[in-house]
Amino acid sequence: MSVLRRSTPATLTVAETEKARADLDRFFADLRPHQRLWFAQLLLGMGLLIQSSVVELAVPVGRALAGKRGVQTGPALGSLFTFLVFQAYTSAVGPQVTARGDSPPEDDVDSPLERWLERTLFSGAEYLPAFGAALSSTVVLRKRSPLWGLALWPLVRLIAVTVLVADAARLKERHAVDEPEDEANGG
Numbered sequence: 250m251s252v253l254r255r256s257t258p259a260t261l262t263v264a265e266t267e268k269a270r271a272d273l274d275r276f277f278a279d280l281r282p283h284q285r286l287w288f289a290q291l292l293l294g295m296g297l298l299i300q301s302s303v304v305e306l307a308v309p310v311g312r313a314l315a316g317k318r319g320v321q322t323g324p325a326l327g328s329l330f331t332f333l334v335f336q337a338y339t340s341a342v343g344p345q346v347t348a349r350g351d352s353p354p355e356d357d358v359d360s361p362l363e364r365w366l367e368r369t370l371f372s373g374a375e376y377l378p379a380f381g382a383a384l385s386s387t388v389v390l391r392k393r394s395p396l397w398g399l400a401l402w403p404l405v406r407l408i409a410v411t412v413l414v415a416d417a418a419r420l421k422e423r424h425a426v427d428e429p430e431d432e433a434n435g436g
Contacts, residue, residue, distance in 0.1 A: 283420050286343045291413055293339075294332055297374040298409055301328035302402065304378040309398035317395060319388040323381025325401035331373045332409050336416065338366060 261269070277285060305324040312321055342363075381387055390397065 281424070283343075283424050286339070287413075287417055287420055290336065290339050290343075290416065294335055294409060294413065297332055297335055297371070298328060298406060300371075300374040301331065301378045304328075304375070304382060305402050305405070306399065308378075308382045309395045312395035312398070318393065319391040320393055320395060320397045320401075321382055321388050322398070322401060323384050323387030324378035325381075325398070325405050326387065327377035327379075327381035328374065329405045329408060331370065331377050332405075333412070334373070335370050336412055338370060340416065 277288075280288065301324070305328055308321050308324050312319070
């Protein structure tokens, strides 16, 4: 009879942590500006979807426990809308950010409109799915179990991944066309 022992996770020393941080900094420094922008879109976009997942997953279960029928599409549509607006916003603002280059952050002063848009996007990831859950007009298939709404959660993520892949392909194609011009100009 063998006994399974749980291994304790290895703790990193300060030197190992600093080395890992330096490696990560070097990785980001080696990326081109459009690649950094896409990586930020990926991380923040997935963060928005994680933030709204709680509501998306809780609403169908809550409706089932309450004995309500019908598939609630509001939370899924709300989080998808928030993600798509975020992608459109970063695609519109991205060329301005990459054109500025690597200027120090203290030189960049966001306008009140930019701050308001960013706060609205991030708070929308929480409030829009919850608001969609409160709307009875977003209930479809009224005879079905509300647990069918759980199938919308991976669908929204699949659409988000498709948008990110399409955006990466678009950026790669656009910058592949720009590279020969840059090399011809000497830089």
